[in-house]
Amino acid sequence: MKMRKILLVEDERRIARMVQAYLAREGYRVEVAFDGEEGWSQFQALAPDLVILDLMLPRLHGLELARRIRSESNVPIIMLTARAEEADRVAGLEMGADDYVTKPFSLRELAARVRAVLRRVEGAGNREVIEAGPLKIDLAAREVYLGEKPVELTPTEFDLLSFLARHPGRVFTRRELLEAIQERAYASLPRTIDSHIKNLRRKIEPEPTKPTFILTVHGVGYKFRPEKGG
Secondary structure, three states: OOOOOEEOOOHHHHHHHHHHHHHHHHOOHHHHHHOOHHHHHHHHHEEEEEEEEHHHOOOOOOHHHHHHHHHHHHOOOEEEEEEEOOHHHHHHHOOOOOOOEEEEOOOOHHHHHHHHHHHHHOOOOOOOOOEEEEEEEEEEOOOOEEEEEEEOOHHHHHHHHHHHHHHOOOOOHHHHHHHHHHOOOOOOOOHHHHHHHHHHHHHOOOOOOOOOOOOOOOOOOEEEEEOOOO
């Protein structure tokens, strides 16, 4: 198996070097950028398999860097945030980040998040294709189509959609969905799911404010309803 490339964008050099050394021992190639502009340049040159991104960066804010990355790629993004930055975390998730780790964090926890995200991306799944009206989800190829048009999803968005679609009509709580897509690695804030659902609806629903595929069950969570399902 080829060595996975990780781009770490972190302006605190001590933290950056510790993370780089730890993940290198875990078998990853880790390149480091110390500000947002350098991160953008390295992203374009490196084509990483995963980006670890601090939000509070000099020269270019982490949210703007995430926006630039998402405009060109669906590479997994893990954000590093301070405890007081919940609004930025939500903004980052709505922009398409796959997960976040709150500072201060343990290197072991971060490595577990990296493994979990990459495992979801690399997992072959099965060869089932799920169809619901114009929506087609190819689990093996990790591709989604609306009619003939491909839909670009982040790894986490794909995992969430495919999990719901495998269980049409069944209602899942936010916590259950978090555990399903993160393989029970670590729990996140339940409202994280709301951000991912909002992104999914914007991409797959003809009218995101009147969803037909991913339905809200008020006070409980969400369910997937295929065209002929309930």
